[in-house]
Amino acid sequence: MAMRISELAAFSGQEATIRGWLVSLRKGGKIRFLVVRDGSGTVQAVVRQEDAPTEVWERCADLSQEASLEVRGTVRLDQRAQGGVELAVRDLIVISDAADFPISPKEHGVDFLMDNRHLWLRSRRQAAILRIRSQIELFLQVELGRRGFVRVDSPILTPSACEGTTTLFETDYFEQKAYLSQSGQLYNEAAAAALGRVYCFGPTFRAEKSKTRRHLVEFWMLEPEIAFASLDDVMDLEEDLISALVRHLLKEAADDLVVLERSPQALLAAAQGGFARITYDQAVEVAVQAGQPVTWGEDFGSPQETAIAAAFDRPVFVHRYPTACKAFYMQPDPERPEVCLSVDLLAPEGYGEIAGGGQRIHDFALLRERLAQHNLPEDAYRWYLDLRQWGSQPHAGFGLGIERTLSWLCGLDHVRETIPFPRLLTRLYP
Template sequence: MKVTINKVHQFVDQEVTIGAWLANKRSSGKIAFLQLRDGTGFMQGVVVKADVDETIFQQAKSLTQESSLYVTGKIVEDSRSSFGFEMQVKHIELIQEATDYPITPKNHGTEFLMDHRHLWLRSKKQHAIMKIRNEIIQATYRFFEQENFVKIDPPILTGTAAEETTELFHTKYFEEEAYLSQSGQLYMEAAAMALGRVFSFGPTFRAEKSKTRRHLIEFWMIEPEMAFTTHEESLEIQENYVQFIAESVLTNCSLELNTLERNLEMLQKIKAPFPRITYDEAIELLKQKGFTDIEWGEDFGAPHETAIAESFDKPIFITHYPKDIKAFYMKPDPDREDVVLCADLIAPEGYGEIIGGSARIDDLSLLKQRYMEHELIGDAYEWYLELRKYGSVPHAGFGLGLERTVAWISGVDHVRETIPFPRLLNRLYP
């Protein structure tokens, strides 16, 4: 019977066959230990010389790293391993012998590993990160399904910028100018006016010449938009969503978290409600922490976000940023026109902003005024104005960056490890 590693617990004391690759091996005189992987997980296969034909034992000892094979044997419980099971191998069928596999068990430099990303993905650590990424994706769909959101796919090619930045990838769209999307948000607002609660999940692009551990050129965003929703209600959705994905990973990825040696206590603290401070309070906190040069009206960088997060043991909302450093569509605070009803959610442990959100301007005349202030002239945004012209309602939304969230939940240092094939400032290969 052919099975996969993640199902072997159902076949204890039974003989099965697994299609696998040899991740590693070691031998101890009359026993060969094969570290097997099949995509669903990792498991040890034990070949005892006294229990198999001599040809099988010699074959086991001569297998090379990343060779593909079918292994047949009995599944037994193994309390010494974190996986809990192993195979007592009786037969090996070699499919393809790999020679000179470039990524050996020794340490390799980051650039070498990035050049071999197509192979580096096979490692136990990278496998664990990808499984956690997948769990966060699956949890995202489960959460928004139970909250009655509809999945909508905004375009990747657009004629406008969502946040008027010059950091766009430009392309020709036949006879027109076009850009790779930096956010689906404006289109999601249109969808929310049709379907109430919507979310998108897709790739976004930023031509930002940054080399920090938090930045990618191509990354994935989850962007919900909600009609008839206040800023406060949006914050509650955000914290419930983040709690939901953290709990899902804790429940379904315990083996992967163990592989990554993640501090589970930190993840167990991710419970709503999250603490909240205003931008004004954040400025004062930073000054107390020694950032004496920070002035009101400046945006926060990575060192600022890390310093703020150090005062809390779970994610922290920073609300009410100055209007002049936020996007044109954000709704001003009715009690204070120089700040907007927005929030950034800062992850603990130095992982920075994982969510940005706000209430959106729903008044047509005010949005026109903001257009003028930001010099958004022409027909490109006309359709966006019409959302306020025909049945405008209070609405809010946010965007969560998948890779930063995976990095934080997994406890890895750099976002380049949280996406299968990262696109970085100087990397388009493989």
């Protein structure tokens, strides 16, 4: 079994075999340097003409970038090598050639890189993003598990719109119409009544013709839902999770953040928690002050969101939006029914809304009234109404967009780099 490159440093002076891909080849007259990557790290393999067998020396003359290799040699600590460790090559086998690999270490345009996304993933930067994505997904789930949350997977194929707002992908379900899920929330509410604290985590689909650096057609959302919880409980949980996540990444993903040239400085405030909680009314004031006027009652546009978030050095909660601009299931504020117990979490630096949620309507009659007001078919929501008929309870939850969160944490300029194979308005390949 080959050793992983990340483990090599501990075996100085010993013989080791690694398997990986050629990142670059530098040739001198009597010495050749191969940088090899195996997913755990990269290492410089040194081939000296005087030390290596002739056939190995010759084999290294025209290796192509991304050729897959098996390299055997002696592990050596050497300050001249990047990372301080290198492999003095004794034997080398080319597992598969990679002539004319399309992606060179030089610059490429977006269109070209997206067409070659399957190969682009091999680059240092993309690999770093994918590692951080994995860490985020794991960390958040472990944290929720620690707090007694049960993961309950919600369906992807659904009979009707969850919120009745955004455009859905329609598909044929044995001569019946079905839609790709845009949220697992409604099903989560059923699960919360069974298990108290639940979350779902999976892909969601929006058939909107959005074409910006913040939009994906298919994206992943983590959606906790808590029985007997209030709006404040939800904000507490969001703040705890996000700040803990930032602390975790600053510690455990430091190397990858360096690769991404993301300064830890930008995340220090968020790591401390203490996210401001302002009302929609206050947010309107902030937007107006920043020269981005809003008509009361309307949801914020992207420029307003950016202006509001720019007033804070860490994510900010905006709560109690006008009832009219939010989904039908939002619980109205008992003290002021024209606003609802909803909350959006806006990330700093123009990354916009990364989470949205709030307290759900738990009263049967009110929910039924809202369905009618929104022209939603009661038949399709029969089961959802049932939840209010038997053992209803105040409950709340939120949905956290993984890609936007990742985009902010990594300081990326487009969400397309946060997901292995992005689905965009104009792109379904590869």
